[in-house]
Amino acid sequence: MMKIAVDAMGGDNAPQVIVEGIEKARDEWTDLEFVLYGDETKIKEYLKDDKRIKIVNTDEEILGTDEPVKAIRSKKNSSMVLAAKSVKNKEADAMLSLGNTGALLAAGIFIVGRIKQVSRPALMPTLPVTNSSLGVNVLDVGANAEAKATYLQQWAIMGSIYAHDIKQIEEPRVALLNNGTESDKGDPLHKEAYDLLKNTEGINFIGNVESNDILAGVADVIVTDGFTGNAALKATEGTATILLSQLKNALLNNGFFTKMGAAIVAPSLKSLKDMFDTSKAGGAVLLGLKSPVVKAHGAADAKTVFYTVKQIYGMLLNDTINKSNKYFEQMEEKK
Missing domain, CATH: 3.40.718.10 (Isopropylmalate Dehydrogenase)
Structure with missing residues (x-):
């Protein structure tokens, strides 16, 4: 069973479109589990069926207007930071967010971590x-x-x-x-x-x-x-x-x-x-991190969330991140 951590509070239409997209993806792929980080009351308002969906309540939210690095450091109980930490701690295999792009990039680099041989994620x-x-x-x-x-x-x-x-x-x-x-x-x-x-x-x-x-x-x-x-x-x-x-x-x-x-x-x-x-096409991938982290557009709808999950699912099934790891390791050995 593969698990995806979801920042349920990021984006213009959160958490409604996120919950709707995640439920559709859950029904499509039976080997996926989801952990939704965010305001539990708001999430439950739209959640019809919690099968293979867990909610972790958070009391902080990173806004689109927040300064990225400062927000990651000061809002440690935000949905984005806690989702990233779950990936870092191997509690989840990948992360999805519709939130602040700069903050997600900072969370990816400073929390999830980059592949050793990759100088800068893209x-x-x-x-x-x-x-x-x-x-x-x-x-x-x-x-x-x-x-x-x-x-x-x-x-x-x-x-x-x-x-x-x-x-x-x-x-x-x-x-x-x-x-x-x-x-x-x-x-x-x-x-x-x-x-x-x-x-x-x-x-x-x-x-x-x-x-x-x-x-x-x-x-x-x-x-x-x-x-x-x-x-x-x-x-x-x-x-x-x-x-x-x-x-x-x-x-x-x-x-x-x-x-x-x-x-x-x-x-x-x-x-x-x-x-x-x-x-x-799904979302934009932060390539170069140790685990899949994907950013969907802030104005995304439920269909986009569904296809972003499909995108992440493909990366997990194909072990795409480890293939990059192995490639760079081989390059190092040849030097």
């Missing part, structure tokens, strides 16, 4: 692509504003292992986000990273990609520093939101005949909407 979401339902994994998207070439190499290795295990891609295509596709493009960091990735055993490195190809499906894993990754992520999300909104406005607010046309093309447009529905 935040890795799955973004949609035009030619596949599997999406593309991009890391780092904000955990590390500054990076070294060796960090990008480590993230590429872990991202590749994840894509192989969870998305069942035999040889995931790994690319480096850069300002040109040529091998000599970029600043010293990207040039050094390119040379490292080109000579890294066990990954299928395909070279540089530019930001206009992030959603084109040319790679399965894209690595970059956290500053660039976060900027690219926000620009991509913002552009998609604006385009979909403007398209809807153009079709529905320009007269009777335009609305008739909208009704005709609606089935075709559904595929566009489905492409940008990332709920089935």
Whole structure:
């Protein structure tokens, strides 16, 4: 039996969507148990069946406005901190939260702990692509504003292992986000990273990609520093939101005949909407920690919580974290 610790108070719609998503996941996978950390009274308001679900009452909560490291240190009885401690103490195998991203990263590093050979954990979401339902994994998207070439190499290795295990891609295509596709493009960091990735055993490195190809499906894993990754992520999300909104406005607010046309093309447009529905991709993984820690979006619904559990379940079944451990140990032995 595998156990997942859940920060039930994180997110915009907690604990309702968390409880609903967890109950659905519990019913789907009979070898999973859950421990929900949070306000017991509020959790029980939405919990229909406590089979394989335990509640640990907490009297503190980390807010989205809290300073991350300070919150982790001062709110020791918060749902996030206690969930992280249960993973550290091997009482749970993984952790799920919809809460403060910075605080979760701090809890992951200072409480759960990082893999010995990994210098810095990275935040890795799955973004949609035009030619596949599997999406593309991009890391780092904000955990590390500054990076070294060796960090990008480590993230590429872990991202590749994840894509192989969870998305069942035999040889995931790994690319480096850069300002040109040529091998000599970029600043010293990207040039050094390119040379490292080109000579890294066990990954299928395909070279540089530019930001206009992030959603084109040319790679399965894209690595970059956290500053660039976060900027690219926000620009991509913002552009998609604006385009979909403007398209809807153009079709529905320009007269009777335009609305008739909208009704005709609606089935075709559904595929566009489905492409940008990332709920089935689950959450963003904090890769580089000793156990799976996954962050779902603060505005996530119950369906997203369900698929985030599926994502964690896959990591546990495939022993993804230990595969990264073994890879880095082998690299150390060869030095």
